[in-house]
Amino acid sequence: MEPCLVKTRNRKAIVAKVFLFFVLILIPAIFLAGCSTDRDKPAFPDQAEPQVSESTPVTDLPSENQDTSVSDVVLVSHEANVGNRRLTITALGLERQDGIDGCGIKTLNIFEGSDLIQTINISEAIERDGVSGAIGYGYTEAWDKESSFYTQDISFDGYEDLVVMGWIPNNTTPYYCYLWNTDLEQYEYAFMLQGLSIDTVNKEIISEYRYSGENYEYRYDHYRFNDDGELVLVDRVVNTQ
Secondary structure, three states, X not given: OOHHHHHHXXXXXXXXXXXXXXXXXXXXXXXXXXXXXXXOOOOOOOOXXXXXXXXXXXXXXXXXXXXXXXXXXXXXXXXXXXXXXXEEEEEEEEEXXXXXXXEEEEEEEEEEOOEEEXXXXXXXXXXXXXXXXXXXXXXXXXXXXXXXXXXXXXXXXXXXXXXXXXXXXXXXXXXXXXXXXXXXXXXXXEEEEEOEEEEOOOOEEEEEEEEEOOOOEEEEEEEEEOOOOOEEEEEEEEEEO
């Protein structure tokens, strides 16, 4: 055999052995690597999808257009005689809710039988001559329902008028006075006086009040109605204690 042919066969044999070596070594390695990838992958516990909590709507707060005002209730009713007519005056307002006795009137409804013939808004008197009570703006203030207002002929014309307690003062009680107008056939606000009392003999309205706290000066103002129906001061008595 020639030397060149022997060398060629030897080379082929060597290449074949090398190829077989790689086949025997690499294929199992690749297979094992693939198996190891699945087997050695760390296992995680099942995780639930995150729960997104929906916001709870706030129901105890008023909306922008929600009416949060407290409705007035009937506090007390009194009757009034105006000539041969008998009226019922019903006070609407609120009682205090802060643990203190008291109430406040906002409106007065005047009925003749079942017919509502007039509604009086107390704010007119407050804006002219007084202040709002503890209930809030536009309300009077009284110790209790019965003392909140009463009916009496204070103009000495035979028609019972309305006397409404204004607010709780430091000394003498103020009253808003509504007189019956025979021409209009309704009540009209007239004036506010403190410590009001009636002298039926002399037909005078007496207003008693403390004028000065420094020397405890008390004044007793005597009023009468003139021929034009105007209330005028006719006498003043001063008492210093």
